[in-house]
Amino acid sequence: MxxxxxxxxxxxxxxxxxxxxxxxxxxRPGSCGHEIAPVPNLVxxxxxxxxxxxNRDRAFADLLARFPTLPRxxxxxxxxxxxxxxxxxxxxxxxxxxxxxxxRLKEERGDYTLDFxxxxxxxxxxxxxxxxxxxxxxxxxxxxxFCFGFPAFPVDTHILRVTKRLGLVPPPAxxxxxxxxxxPRIPPGxxxxxxxxxxxxxxxxxxxxNPLCPSCPLLSLCPEGLRRTGGKAGPL
Ligand code: SF4
Numbered sequence: 001m002x003x004x005x006x007x008x009x010x011x012x013x014x015x016x017x018x019x020x021x022x023x024x025x026x027x028r029p030g031s032c033g034h035e036i037a038p039v040p041n042l043v044x045x046x047x048x049x050x051x052x053x054x055n056r057d058r059a060f061a062d063l064l065a066r067f068p069t070l071p072r073x074x075x076x077x078x079x080x081x082x083x084x085x086x087x088x089x090x091x092x093x094x095x096x097x098x099x100x101x102x103x104r105l106k107e108e109r110g111d112y113t114l115d116f117x118x119x120x121x122x123x124x125x126x127x128x129x130x131x132x133x134x135x136x137x138x139x140x141x142x143x144x145x146f147c148f149g150f151p152a153f154p155v156d157t158h159i160l161r162v163t164k165r166l167g168l169v170p171p172p173a174x175x176x177x178x179x180x181x182x183x184p185r186i187p188p189g190x191x192x193x194x195x196x197x198x199x200x201x202x203x204x205x206x207x208x209x210n211p212l213c214p215s216c217p218l219l220s221l222c223p224e225g226l227r228r229t230g231g232k233a234g235p236l
Contacts, residue, residue, distance in 0.1 A: 011168065012185045018166070018218055019190045022197035025217040029196040038114040038147040039070060039105070042132070045139035046097045051089045059088025070112040074102040097134030104132070114147075122150045137176035141183075151191045155179040158202025159195065165206060165224035 036044065043063070048056045066084040067073035073081070081095035088094065105112050117125040122144065129140035141154035155163070155178045163169045169178040186194060205212045213225040225231070 008185055011182075012187060014166075014168065014221060015182070015185055015190070015194070016187050017221060019187065019194045019197070021217045021221070022201060023193065026197050026200050029193050029200075036147075038117070038143060039102075039112050040064075041143050041147050042101060042114065042129070042135070043073075043098050045143060046094055046101065046132075046134040047085060047088050048139060049090060049094065049134060055088050059085040059091075059094075062087060070102060074099065074106060074112065094134065097132070101132045101134075114143075117144070117148055122152060125150065126152065137179055141179055145192055145195065151183070151186070151188065153179050153183040153186055153191050154195055155182070156199060158206075159198045161208060162198050162202045162206045165211070165222060166218065167223045 044056065044060050047059050047063075051059075063073070063081070063084045066080070067076055076099070078092075078095050078099060081099060082091045085091050085094055085098075102112060105114070109116065114129075117128065120128065125144055125148070126137065126140050129135050129143060130137060138154050138156060141152040144150040144152040145154060155175050157175070160169070160173070160175055160178050163178055163182065164171055164173065169181060173181070183191070201216070201218070205216050206218075211225070211228070213219055213222070213228045216222065216225055219225045219229065219231065
């Protein structure tokens with residue numbers, strides 16, 4: 001029966017079954033469409049705090065239009081950067097975070113680069129990124145997964161909701177706790193496709209209100225869906 005996984009092996013098996021079912025429904029996703037270099041991606045992740053993707057992207061485009069290179073951005077004054085990213089909200093704090101991140105990289109590494117992360121372990125690379133002001137576990141994981149190909153698992157609000165309903169993480173889990181508990185149990189090669197397909201499921205099917213359980217590809221694996229529909233669990 002579907003329910004809270006009893007051990008690591010069972011959780012891994014359920015995650016594999018979920019990944020397969022989502023691939024069948026949505027297809028195998030290739031990329032997230034945000035293929036930008038690591039340091040600009042770090043800037044993008046700082047801009048993504050507490051705002052919508054659309055506002056983040058507008059602020060990023062405005063910033064690039066005003067400061068087309070990293071050295072020019074790093075040399076800018078805080079007020080100029082703040083003005084350029086105003087559409088993304090929290091402009092003062094984000095401008096300070098962006099400038100301090102760029103200046104720290106230049107000081108520590110002699111260049112605006114994050115390439116040295118490639119030679120680190122996943123845990124060390126994440127720890128380095130989250131030491132920047134304005135970079136949390138979720139945004140660090142996005143960068144590590146999409147820019148560097150680490151087996152990191154970013155958990156956003158859609159994935160947190162879906163994985164709680166599936167009984168993969170406990171109800172009180174935060175974004176960071178869910179990410180760190182699921183990440184090592186996800187089968188190799190599934191981190192990116194599962195991340196993208198769970199977000200899609202959360203947006204289109206497992207919506208915050210009125211999830212469409214009867215037409216969900218995960219119904220037979222989902223305690224919450226079975227409770228809502230009065231159905232029975234099927235095989236993985
Ligand atoms: S069965 Fe319902 S609750 Fe479970 S994942 Fe699907 S939509 Fe969400």
